[in-house]
Structure formats: structure tokens, C-alpha cells
Amino acid sequence: MASYDVIILGSGPGGYVCAIRCAQLGLKTAVVEGRETLGGTCLNVGCIPSKALLHATHQLHEAEHNFEKMGLKGKAPTVDWKQMQAYKADTIAQNTKGIEYLFKKNKIDWLKGWGSIPEAGKVKVGDDTHEAKNIVIASGSDAATVPGADVTIDEKTVVTSTGALELPKIPKTMVVIGGGVIGLEMGSVYARLGTEVTVVEFLDAITPGMDAEVQKGFQKILKKQGLNFVMGAAVHTVETLKTKAKVHYKLRKDDSEHMLDADVVLVSTGRKPVTKGLGLDTLGVELTKRGQIATDDHWQTSVKGIYAIGDVIEGPMLAHKAEDEGMAVAEVLAGKHGHVNYGVIPGVIYTHPEVANVGETEESLKEAGRAYKVGKFSFMGNGRAKANFAADGFVKILADKDTDRILGAHIIGPMAGDLIHEICVAMEFGASAEDLALTCHAHPTYSEAVREAALACGDGPIHA
Ligand code: NAI
Secondary structure, X not given: OOEEEEEEEOOOHHHHHHHHHHHHOOOOEEEEEOOOOOOHHHHHHOHHHHHHHHHHHHHHHHHHXXXXXXXXXXXXXXXXHHHHHHHHHHHHHHHHHHHHHHHHHOOOEEEEOOEEEEEOOEEEEOOEEEEEEEEEEOOOEEEOOOOOOEOOOOOOOEEOHHHHOOOOOOOOEEEEEOOOHHHHHHHHHHHHOOOEEEEEOOOOOOOOOOOHHHHHHHHHHHHHOOOEEEOOEEEEEEEEOOOOEEEEEEEOOOOOEEEEEEOEEEEOOOEEEOOOOOOHHHHOOOEOOOOOEOOXXXXXXXXXXXXXXXXXXXXXXOHHHHHHHHHHHHHHHOOOOOOOOOOOOOEEEOOOOEEEEEEOOHHHHHHHOOOEEEEEEEHHHOHHHHHOOOOOOEXXXXXXXXXXXXXXXXXXXXXXHHXXXXXXXXXXXXXXXXXXXXXXXXXXXXXXXXXXXXXXXXXXXXXX
16 A cells, blocks of 8 residues: 555546646655556547547648649549558557656656545555545546437447547448537548548537637538538437448427438537546535536535546536646645636637637627627638638637727637637736737738737728
């Protein structure tokens, strides 16, 4: 039995970042992880591998659609799926080994196995029980099945994002259930590889919760790229046959029944927190109505000395939100002040173009009755975007009508996931749109579109 200041359950972005910060702050730290490699869903079967496939297939798209226009002639590359999978596996390995290196460097113990908490202050891993002054649960989330529907996931024909990342071959047809982040990212990957992809979405708009103008513009762009959409449709049954599946759905507007055939069905209707097997019932750790672990302002659960962060608690299921909570809880455990500004957590969809957002939407501002103004600028007016065949999309900044303070921003466009961060920093400093507009932006960069949108909140943009 070993004794620690902190034991963290789970080595995803929440857990491993928390561990590193705990160690940096002088706490004796261990992480329990049952996977063969560190990094959790994000590094092993989520963010990182999906970005490798998105990158590779985007290069293919560029070769097929834009090379010739730039005078780059010759046959477009053919796809060696095995090699693409090997590239993805190598990307995963480099990242997971990187975490292992950081653990060694920071003298963090990796307790290999699946952990449970027999009582506060104790963590059981296999036959060993370890002592910990504090425990942090960072057990993450799992794919949820289609709510209220008859769907059996076999990770072969009916897959979650995990199965979709390692299909043995590129399917001819794919039905994606749920037009959220996972469905659109993985749908884009396969559409670029030649699969006929149909997204079946329950609501009338994709990417729930996003700015409505972005939702519409984004769907239009994806349609142009070849993705098919069936909107306002509730999938209720997926029949799995020998090598394909039949997806049955009802259109909400008239209750009519429809069916789609698919070689592969991707279920991307959300994720659920992983709490099973941790021993939370016996401990009396309270859960929310949605099955997440309930925490207070300092991420402490209803049991003293047990904390929780990331996908297993409330809030957006995003790696960077978990990382921020991981750092903040480490500060709390070290007797300092941990803080997360939940109002400034960016969201990014890594399609092409990328989609990024932070803060309020027009819809949320209207609902709150807050007077706001909109500054919008199209990438059509951005020289760099035009040169790079990347002029689809826009930057939209929402600012307080009276004070000009930035309240939110929404971007569809090239490198949107990187561009959003200057607006995040501005928001953290309580900046006005004018502050951004008066900041010199290098020419020619995509970031000029952000400045132009900020100018559009005032006297107007230059290039529109
Ligand atoms: P999601 O919550 O983003 O979208 C699920 C969609 O499924 C919704 O639009 C919903 O209306 C639809 N749906 C539900 N039941 C349905 C039915 N019976 N028939 C048709 N449609 C139905 O869920 P998703 O895409 O699975 O992502 C899960 C989590 O993972 C999200 O919280 C997301 O933020 C996170 N994630 C984030 C990424 C990123 O930041 N780039 C990448 C991948 C995942």
C-alpha cells in the first residue's frame, strides 16, 4: 500500500493535467488508469485520432479539388486506408507516450488498472489499496445510445465514434444518427473518402445550441461538400443484418415512416458520464438528475476529500474544459485559489471550414433580454482566404449595445479554432469590440477578418 496526497482516477485531459499541476505544486500524486496507454478517450479514441483522419482526408480534398487550379497537375492521390490508419496509430502513440514522459518527469505514479473508492481516503486498484488525502474522479464519458430507440451497437456495422475511427474498410454508404459535433466531423472524414453519408437529425438544425446563423451557414457548406441531411427525423430502430443495417426513422412533422440502408451506421447522439464501478453508491456521492457527479464551487463532491472534474460532472463535454478544471482543482488541493471562467470556454468543430464559438449567442442574448449589436465580416473580403480557396464563412462578434463589451463570437472559416482565441483573451480582459478593432493585425492573415468583424461593431469594416 502506498500513500499519496492525491490520487486521480482517469488519465484523460482532465486527469493528466490535474496530476501534472498537483505534482508541480509539490503534492505526491498518482493516477489510476486501466487502459494500456495514458490520455483517455481524447488521445486514444477521440480528439487526436479524429484530427489525424480529418487532416489526412482534408489533404485529399485539396488534391482533388484545388491543386489543379493552382497549376499542380497530375493524378490525385489514391487512398491507402491501411497506411492512413497506421499514420493515425502513430499520432496516437506519439501523444500517449508524451504523457508517459511527462508523468516520469513530474514523478507521478501510474497505478495500472481500474480503480474504485472503497471509502473516502482509499483507492483500490486490483488487489492493492492505496491511501490518499484527496481523490479526484476524472473518469470521463462513454458514447450514449440513441435515447428511447431500439439500437444495438456492435462496433462493426453499428458503431460509435470509437468504431468509426477504425473501420476495416471505407464503407460505400454511412448513416450518421445525430448532427452534432461527432457526427459532422466523422461524417466529413468519410464523405471525403467517397462514402455516401446521410446525417439523420432529430431537430430542424444541426449542432444544437450553436448560433442559428452559423447552424444554417454550416449546413449549407456541408451540403455543398456532399453530405446529405434528413432533418426533423427521429430514429427509432436500427436493424442489423449480416453486412449492413437498416435505419428506421419517423419524420416529426407528419409522423411518416422512412428507412435508409447503410453499410455502416454511426451513432453520435451524445455521451454519458462514466460512474459505474467507482463505488459511488456505497460512498453516498450524490449525482445530478442527468447522472453526472454533483460538485460544489470547488469541484468537491458531497463526500469530503473526493473531487470530480471533466465529462463526469456538469458542463460541456470538452477536453479543454476538463483541463481547466484539472488545473483549478490542483490549485484548490494545494491550498490556493482555483478558478474556471465557464463563460469563456470556446467550442470548435474541426471540419473544413472549421466552426468555432465562445460566449453568448444571439438567441441566448435575446432570451436574456440584453441589448446587443452584431459585427459581421465575410471571409470573401479576406485576401488570404481568397488566395487559399478558403473564403467560405464569416466572423460574427456580439457586443453589448451600450458598453461595446464583447459578449460572444461565432466563426465559420479557415483556422476558426485558432482565431477564436484572440476573442477569448479579449473577453477574459473584459475588452470592447473597439479594443480588438484598434489592435494592429498582420496582413495578410485570416485574423484580419476578426478585426474587421470588430470594426463592424463600430463605424464599419474596411473590406466590405
Ligand atoms: P451532440 O450532443 O453534439 O449531438 C447529438 C445530436 O443527436 C443532437 O443534435 C440530437 O438532436 C441528435 N439526436 C438525438 N437523438 C436522436 C434521434 N433519435 N434521431 C436523430 N437524431 C438524434 O453529441 P455528439 O456529436 O455525440 O458529441 C458528444 C459530445 O462529445 C458532445 O458534448 C461534444 O461536444 C463532444 N465532442 C466534442 C468535439 C469537439 O470539441 N470538436 C469532438 C467530439 C465530441
